[in-house]
Amino acid sequence: MEPLKLHFDVSGSDFTCAGEASGNIKKALKEIGFSAALTRNVAIAVYEGEINMVIHGGGGQIDVEITPECISIVLADQGPGIPDIALAMQEGYSTAPENVRQLGFGAGMGLPNIKKYTDEMIIESEVGKGTTIRLKVFPQ
Amino acid sequence: MTVEQLKNNLGLTYLCGESAAAEKEIEGCYCGDLLSWVMSRAEPGNVWLTVMGNINSIGVAVLADISCIILTENSVLDADAKARAQEQGVVILTTAENSYQLAAKISKLI
Ligand SMILES: Nc1ncnc2c1ncn2[C@@H]1O[C@H](COP(=O)(O)OP(=O)(O)OP(=O)(O)O)[C@@H](O)[C@H]1O
Ligand SMILES: [Mg+2]
Numbered sequence: 645m646e647p648l649k650l651h652f653d654v655s656g657s658d659f660t661c662a663g664e665a666s667g668n669i670k671k672a673l674k675e676i677g678f679s680a681a682l683t684r685n686v687a688i689a690v691y692e693g694e695i696n697m698v699i700h701g702g703g704g705q706i707d708v709e710i711t712p713e714c715i716s717i718v719l720a721d722q723g724p725g726i727p728d729i730a731l732a733m734q735e736g737y738s739t740a741p742e743n744v745r746q747l748g749f750g751a752g753m754g755l756p757n758i759k760k761y762t763d764e765m766i767i768e769s770e771v772g773k774g775t776t777i778r779l780k781v782f783p784q
Numbered sequence: 785m786t787v788e789q790l791k792n793n794l795g796l797t798y799l800c801g802e803s804a805a806a807e808k809e810i811e812g813c814y815c816g817d818l819l820s821w822v823m824s825r826a827e828p829g830n831v832w833l834t835v836m837g838n839i840n841s842i843g844v845a846v847l848a849d850i851s852c853i854i855l856t857e858n859s860v861l862d863a864d865a866k867a868r869a870q871e872q873g874v875v876i877l878t879t880a881e882n883s884y885q886l887a888a889k890i891s892k893l894i
Binding site: 670 | 838839868
């Protein structure tokens with residue numbers, strides 16, 4: 645079977661759009677017939693990545709490939725990059741500015757959530773060039 | 785218990801999504817204002833008590849399969865958040881009580 649491919653461009657400044665890609669991915673997975681639990685896990689992981697792109701990454705692109713065996717997601721931005729990935733992965737670590745903290749972000753739980761809700765997570769990041777996060781979820 | 789029954793029991797007020805409230809089943813409750821914390825810890829079907837009435841709360845409620853949002857202490861629901869909630873069929877209620885007071889009542893009901 646040909647994989648189903650989805651592509652989304654994420655704006656770097658518009659909070660009102662954030663959640664659009666994850667919402668659409670959730671809808672697609674539900675329609676295909678994946679379980680509610682799997683659909684929710686993938687949606688949460690993509691949402692955290694999408695929001696990070698808006699807040700920290702200056703916007704980017706999300707590509708999804710769906711087969712019955714594997715859901716693969718690539719989140720790429722051309723933002724400032726992450727200098728210390730191990731530190732960024734720690735629960736509670738956040739550089740979110742005050743204005744986005746007031747909206748409820750900045751708990752430093754986004755990247756740990758992505759790890760929690762996916763089977764595979766690889767972060768590639770170069771300071772000044774950008775960040776790419778590759779995720780895999782295996783439905784079985 | 786449905787969201788509508790909870791609303792009637794506690795004397796809450798609808799801000800939007802009223803028409804979906806009779807179909808939404810409640811399973812447990814979660815209190816929190818940090819969005820990715822809520823994403824991580826809330827469970828499907830939870831009632832979510834928060835003071836965060838901005839558009840991002842709506843995204844969280846939809847993605848995390850929250851049964852309804854209750855804005856405590858009369859917190860404000862932004863206009864764009866309300867529009868998004870209506871579009872997505874998210875039920876939002878409001879109360880003057882704080883999250884502790886309301887959660888204590890909810891725990892006796894469900
Ligand atoms: N795409 C990105 N580009 C640059 N830095 C990033 C990116 N994603 C995450 N970071 C860095 O990693 C830190 C931790 O990210 P994480 O998502 O865990 O927390 P947060 O976004 O700060 O808060 P929360 O997600 O809980 O609202 C961020 O504060 C930021 O410094
Ligand atoms: Mg984050």
